[in-house]
């Protein structure tokens with residue numbers, strides 16, 4: 001059985017904790033019944049001992065598997081990870097979503113995507129990256145009485161993600177601690193209006209509007225201060241043809257969206273200016289979690 005989940009970019013500037021989209025880089029796990037428990041790790045995190053000894057995927061998988069199955073079976077887990085850890089590309093959401101989906105799939109129990117999303121919410125209490133991880137595409141989501149309410153839209157092929165991954169990790173938990181406890185009415189109005197305009201721009205496919213809508217007052221500046229070079233990455237991206245350029249999730253990655261025709265030049269300019277960071281172009285993912293029995 002094989003499950004894969006795409007990377008995500010959450011917040012998209014003003015949409016703190018409510019907007020996110022899926023990117024075509026994935027974490028994949030193959031699970032087979034086996035005589036003994038065993039784990040193989042390839043790609044991102046392969047040299048991280050914590051992922052071998054105390055793997056979040058395996059503990060969530062076990063929680064669900066033991067509730068769903070009366071059998072005591074062992075498995076071999078083969079992980080192939082493309083999503084870097086703690087860089088704001090939704091590595092933890094991918095783990096949560098794939099672990100829950102795998103526990104159901106290995107027992108042959110059908111799990112609707114909406115149910116998967118609501119189960120994932122117990123592990124990540126903001127819906128902005130679990131929703132695109134499950135559904136793919138662009139998503140606006142909020143939580144009401146422990147349920148995710150969302151609207152989803154596919155992102156056309158003529159758009160690309162240009163991604164700058166710094167060489168330093170930022171944990172989401174710590175990055176949330178840098179944010180103020182209170183905001184002014186001006187900042188609240190700024191973000192509500194920009195987030196609404198950005199959502200409308202995605203729905204109407206008015207890509208030029210992203211150049212005006214993608215600004216934020218409530219989280220990026222506080223977080224980016226931890227790595228001030230990110231302000232430079234953002235400025236360079238917007239100057240070199242990005243339609244929008246925002247801190248991806250809680251950082252440290254900077255996400256830009258551009259027309260496919262402009263993406264090569266943008267990638268080249270960023271590589272030249274920031275040779276110590278990993279810069280690449282990716283497609284968007286409009287499918288979300290994939291399960292092959």
Ligand SMILES: Nc1ncnc2c1ncn2[C@@H]1O[C@H](COP(=O)(O)OP(=O)(O)O)[C@@H](O)[C@H]1O
Nearest residue numbers: 056057081085086087088089090091092171172
């Ligand atoms: N491939 C993985 N396998 C197991 N655990 C992972 C994996 N990727 C991420 N994690 C867990 O998620 C944590 C990172 O979560 P977080 O700081 O929210 O990063 P991100 O911004 O990438 O979602 C890691 O410290 C680890 O516990």
Ligand SMILES: N[C@@H](CCOP(=O)(O)O)C(=O)O
Nearest residue numbers: 010017088089090172249250
């Ligand atoms: N809205 C959250 C998103 C965190 O995304 P991640 O990819 O960094 O886990 C936040 O901004 O804290």
